[in-house]
Amino acid sequence: MTQFLEISGLCARIDADGQEKEILRGVDLTIPPGEVHAIMGPNGCGKSTLSYVLAGREEYEVTAGSVQFHGQDLLAMEPEERAAAGLFLAFQSPIELPGVNNANFLRTAVNAVRRARGQEELDAVAFLKAAREAAKSLSMAPDMLKRNVNVGFSGGEKKRNEVLQMTLLQPSFAILDETDSGLDVDALRIVAEGVNRMRSPEFSALVITHHKRLLDYLKPDRIHVMAKGRIIHSGGPELAEQIDTEGYTRFLAEAA
């Protein structure tokens, strides 16, 4: 059986001011359907880069390796095709779109994805109903839908807005890049519940985090440790506890 998401030997680099910079140096990672995996690792080890490469950001050049998603060659697809195929990325730093109404943006995105998936588009009324419900379940103020996308949102509000988008876009695979950072304790619980509501045999997630607390809520199936552009260790949920108390030094030493 083909795995749901299969990353093998993935290498990627970026052209930074004329210098080729290797960031991903052979990432191997497989996520079966229905599972939630977490990636932890020191700052700058390449976690966000991995999420960007999976989502199709063109600045990163893939130099080796492959990614299979639903049996398709993910790396050959345009970013919007990946979104339509079910991939969602909650950005570590969500982007502001001045002048673009949040509800209008969401509806355009939802309908673009529905069209590509062969589903019927939502009319304005049906969409607004769904959006309001989703916003409410995330304890977002209703006026967040009327404001411009992420403009003037607080750090925590931006993160919640990412989860709102995920809820409405119904991905089969979500990457959450430090969605927990900047959230207060209550918001963290609300966001975690939002992710848990998505859990089903057809939904997988890759959660990038520095904190054990989010993982306590999400109860991931596997935790991977990333360092210097590679997955250097994988284990069960108990890894979170270990990293929390010991840090990465032991894993780094083992890998070296």
Added chain:
Amino acid sequence: MPAVTETREAVEKLGQSSYKWGFETEIDMDLAPKGLNEDTIRLISARKEEPEWLLEWRLSAYRAWLTMAEPKWAKVSYPPIDYQDLHYYAAPKKKPGPKSLEEVDPELLRTYEKLGIPLHEQALLAGVELPEGEVARTPVAVDAVFDSVSVVTTFRKTLEEAGVIFCPISEAVKDHPELVRKYLGTVVPAGDNFYAALNSAVFTDGSFVYVPKGVRCPMELSTYFRINARNTGQFERTLIVVEDGAYVSYLEGCTAPMRDENQLHAAVVELVAMEDASIKYSTVQNWYPGDENGRGGIYNFVTKRGACRGARSKISWTQVETGSAITWKYPSCILQGEGSVGEFYSVAVTNNHQQADTGTKMIHIGRNTRSTIIAKTISAGQSDSTYRGLVRVLPKASGARNFTQCDSLLIGDQCGAHTVPYIENRNMAARIEHEATTSKISEDQLFYCRQRGLSEEDAVGLIVNGFCRDVLKELPMEFAVEAQKLLQISLEGSVG
């Protein structure tokens, strides 16, 4: 008729173009010979059976024009125009009014079809005389300027009942000479500037609107402008007079056929608002901008000016300018009446090799006059766009206020955007505010949108429409929808 072969050639040249509305209608034309001299003007005046005073007015404008030079201060460049190489008069051959759509020239109908004009409106446009009661199906009255002669005017009756006059200006000259004579050239004098003088000398048609005291015009008045014959300079003249306490909303939308050579267009629009009167003038301009390499396209040199003559009168200009190779256009307000209000809302989009130098002038003469300027400039490709605006406050304009907001959005790194605000304040009690921003559509924004499933073009459309929202919301509903689509279409291929 040489025009027929000429148009046939033009149609053959169309080829496959990315310009959605690039087509030319093959229809019998009546063309004046090329060139401009007093005889040309006499011919135009004679064809239109004009009174002596108007001929004299044209001739004096022509003589003034001869002494003038093309303005050079705008930030646009183009090869010299040979004014002797243009036709100054073209009219579709007159036929008696058709009784049904079957009797209408099929070429004309095809043009309307390509423009996306619904069938019942096509009938109205083509001048089909519908049975009583079948007329009032859309609340928009349309005066189609098909080349130079207005082919037809609709909704005349409903408007007549309200006392509103809405007709081709050539007809107004015949039917309401006292009104035309009283106001023509009083806002934009015959010798105002090079292009206005040229227009005054050779204008062939345009619209005339008169709204009497206290009347709220029962519908929005709309004109589809088309430039249709090769080498025919198009010189429309529009005059709108709104009496005390009256109101009108006027829509002007344009698409033009594809052509290879540059084509001159120099219109004049004059607005007069009396006491407590209000005029809303909206434009969506989508003339052929030239191809990706900057070949062809319309030269759009327009003089638009409104006079707020009465106290508390209001003139509001809203424009969405996406077309033309070169745009030179400054819709202005002369705020004479005490407490009168001038507004200018503008979106100007340039792509490929388009050049636009556009803005407004707000002249504060009366006390407590107020003006608002919101100008959004979007540049893509190798285009160049300039906002040029003047706010002038004269000594008697105590309490005058102006607010100006100029925002530029750049797409790519080969285009240019410039803001040139002129402020001349001769009254210390006036308040003038100016804000300006420049921004770019970033890779981050595009990627964020695409990650959410939007195509790159949809993403640009969304961001651009967001950028223009403050202007688009000033447009009448159906125009706003059309304008949003236009914005996206005109920026196609500008990213990636």
